[in-house]
Amino acid sequence: MSIAVSETLPDAQGHFGQYGGRYVPETLMYPLQQLEAEYFRAQHDPEFQAELTYYLRQFVGRPTPLYLAERLTRELGGAKIYLKREDLNHTGAHKINNAMGQILLAKRMGKTRIIAETGAGQHGVATATVAAMFGLKCVIYMGQVDCERQALNVYRMKMLGAEVVSVTAGQKTLKEAVNEAMRDWVTNVRGTHYILGTAYGAHPYPVMVRNFQRIIGDEARRQILEQEERLPNLLIACVGGGSNAIGLFYPFLGDEGVKMLGVEAGGEGIIPERHAARFQGGSLGVLQGTRSYILQDENGQIQLTHSVSAGLDYAAVGPEHAWLRDEGRVEYGYATDDQALNAFTKLARLEGIIPALESAHAVAAVIDRAPKMSKDDLIIVNLSGRGDKDVAQAAQKLGLKLPV
Amino acid sequence: MNRITERFARLKKDGQKGFIVYIGAGDPNLEATRELALAFDQAGVDVLELGVPFSDPLADGLVNQLAAQRGLESGTTPVKVMETVAAIRKKSQIPIVFYIYFNLMHRHGLEKFINDAAKAGVDGFLTLDLPPEESDNYEALMAKAGLAVIYLVAPTTPDERIELIVKRGTGFIYYVSREGVTGMQQKVADTIGEMTAKIRAHTDLPIAVGFGISNPEQARTVAASAEAIVVGSAIVNQIAQHGKSSDLVPKVIEFTSSLIKATKR
Numbered sequence: 001m002s003i004a005v006s007e008t009l010p011d012a013q014g015h016f017g018q019y020g021g022r023y024v025p026e027t028l029m030y031p032l033q034q035l036e037a038e039y040f041r042a043q044h045d046p047e048f049q050a051e052l053t054y055y056l057r058q059f060v061g062r063p064t065p066l067y068l069a070e071r072l073t074r075e076l077g078g079a080k081i082y083l084k085r086e087d088l089n090h091t092g093a094h095k096i097n098n099a100m101g102q103i104l105l106a107k108r109m110g111k112t113r114i115i116a117e118t119g120a121g122q123h124g125v126a127t128a129t130v131a132a133m134f135g136l137k138c139v140i141y142m143g144q145v146d147c148e149r150q151a152l153n154v155y156r157m158k159m160l161g162a163e164v165v166s167v168t169a170g171q172k173t174l175k176e177a178v179n180e181a182m183r184d185w186v187t188n189v190r191g192t193h194y195i196l197g198t199a200y201g202a203h204p205y206p207v208m209v210r211n212f213q214r215i216i217g218d219e220a221r222r223q224i225l226e227q228e229e230r231l232p233n234l235l236i237a238c239v240g241g242g243s244n245a246i247g248l249f250y251p252f253l254g255d256e257g258v259k260m261l262g263v264e265a266g267g268e269g270i271i272p273e274r275h276a277a278r279f280q281g282g283s284l285g286v287l288q289g290t291r292s293y294i295l296q297d298e299n300g301q302i303q304l305t306h307s308v309s310a311g312l313d314y315a316a317v318g319p320e321h322a323w324l325r326d327e328g329r330v331e332y333g334y335a336t337d338d339q340a341l342n343a344f345t346k347l348a349r350l351e352g353i354i355p356a357l358e359s360a361h362a363v364a365a366v367i368d369r370a371p372k373m374s375k376d377d378l379i380i381v382n383l384s385g386r387g388d389k390d391v392a393q394a395a396q397k398l399g400l401k402l403p404v
Numbered sequence: 405m406n407r408i409t410e411r412f413a414r415l416k417k418d419g420q421k422g423f424i425v426y427i428g429a430g431d432p433n434l435e436a437t438r439e440l441a442l443a444f445d446q447a448g449v450d451v452l453e454l455g456v457p458f459s460d461p462l463a464d465g466l467v468n469q470l471a472a473q474r475g476l477e478s479g480t481t482p483v484k485v486m487e488t489v490a491a492i493r494k495k496s497q498i499p500i501v502f503y504i505y506f507n508l509m510h511r512h513g514l515e516k517f518i519n520d521a522a523k524a525g526v527d528g529f530l531t532l533d534l535p536p537e538e539s540d541n542y543e544a545l546m547a548k549a550g551l552a553v554i555y556l557v558a559p560t561t562p563d564e565r566i567e568l569i570v571k572r573g574t575g576f577i578y579y580v581s582r583e584g585v586t587g588m589q590q591k592v593a594d595t596i597g598e599m600t601a602k603i604r605a606h607t608d609l610p611i612a613v614g615f616g617i618s619n620p621e622q623a624r625t626v627a628a629s630a631e632a633i634v635v636g637s638a639i640v641n642q643i644a645q646h647g648k649s650s651d652l653v654p655k656v657i658e659f660t661s662s663l664i665k666a667t668k669r
Contacts, residue, residue: 013537023506023533025463027558027583030565169469170459179462186463187584189560286507286533287460299481300511301459 014203093385120311121153123197198241202289213247265307356385422632428471430480465587528552589616620666
């Protein structure tokens, strides 16, 4: 597949082949068209790009390092492993790349209020952060279950001045938070911008979020060429909605020799309602604005999901990923809760880096793949976030106790 | 002729306003839905909108979300709702519209869903999350099956979009009277007359106005600038209150009749 093919997508209506599009209530159609028009104007506006670059450098701390994981490489005995350190961004994950882009867009559109959904809380924290920075009112929707398992991030959002609304509908996780954010948006659309946090939803969100996140891949590509003078053999990233993965993959799509692996949440194994691996147990459907793979029952009701990681615990996957899978360009696998927890510990002990449980799914895939590859091969894994938020939950799962 | 079109033609001839009721199908169970439908017909309801319960009703407010939840808990599936419509059709010709989220028909297979619904006696669909831009195939299949494609127009819809939407809609145009999700309001929006006039400049289709109407006074006010009004959450709320009682149907009809009286001349 040539880069030209992927650069022509999505089409004018936001379709990636049969995926994507814009499936929303009429009230949101015109606001989405306005957002699309403003985004594409901003994308080609050097002033906007310069402002974004400035804040990404001076506030977020970009570029993030591409770090050779020496002990992990030695331990696994195969391919050389590089970590793209998105965990070192201000606020602790890749989410701020997109939040920063969208807040500048919101400002440009004269919006005075910001809303967002969040699962693990990283996108909520990133959004609350940029809203505080620019003095905009901010409301974050978060499932009640996620509020409990990611309590640290709830406190962070509140400290940053955001209102956090705990969503008690359905299974009380990310999907319900998105529903509630969309209900808010449809009610307050004239003055409010919805900073959707992943490469999902109605057009233009999937393409816009991808383009704000492609800085991960753009940097990684430049860095690996500087450090190794060649391209990697394999890219690995975890896939919830899929923003960190598409951000890393996108700039490499035209590089034929670079293989790519997206890792979904296998939960307790591929049993209905016990996982969140849409490409394993899902089927084609339409949810929350877009057409993609979703976990649903035979009547079209959305199924329950499970993952140890709140950020991957979601019933649908970004439409561009569904398209890349059909094209055979990206392979999608999964890691279970146990494999992710094992990777979480391993990276901490071998590299001194505690990853987010989401990113630990990608590291689990590295543990599986690296030993099967040659020592001359290169892997880049996206360490999309850091694990501070997961410490309490992981300690419980791993049976760690405080000294008495 | 489609039952919806027929009904609006008759209302026009009689110089009468239409009254449209929304309820969640299967709330509290499908037998109650059947009984309510027959009683609504007797009471003078012109069109019945049946909400097909969906797990993620993102355009709905809390009252209708809870109704969908009760519908799902009573084992309601899209196919069973169609069977209920077929049962209603044995005794009543009340026009019936499915108020539905697209994934439910997408999952069933679009063509099969449309044909099965038409065969059961459904007269049209109002698909919340399917704008005209994604509807080419849907519209063609609906036309073939003789079903009305009911589109929403919102306060945020600009003039050129109104033109596009009304060209593609059939049956009637549903004007959503305010930005937001479904639900009862203290006050109806004051821009309704202005917007229905804008829509009317582009189409002869009847206009129904809904979202937020919950008492006779609001019904009367809104009916002045539309061909029909839609009441949903306020009636769903009555079902929520009396769902377990043996006099569910008379209670709901008593409430509905007061609104019908305010709407009709």
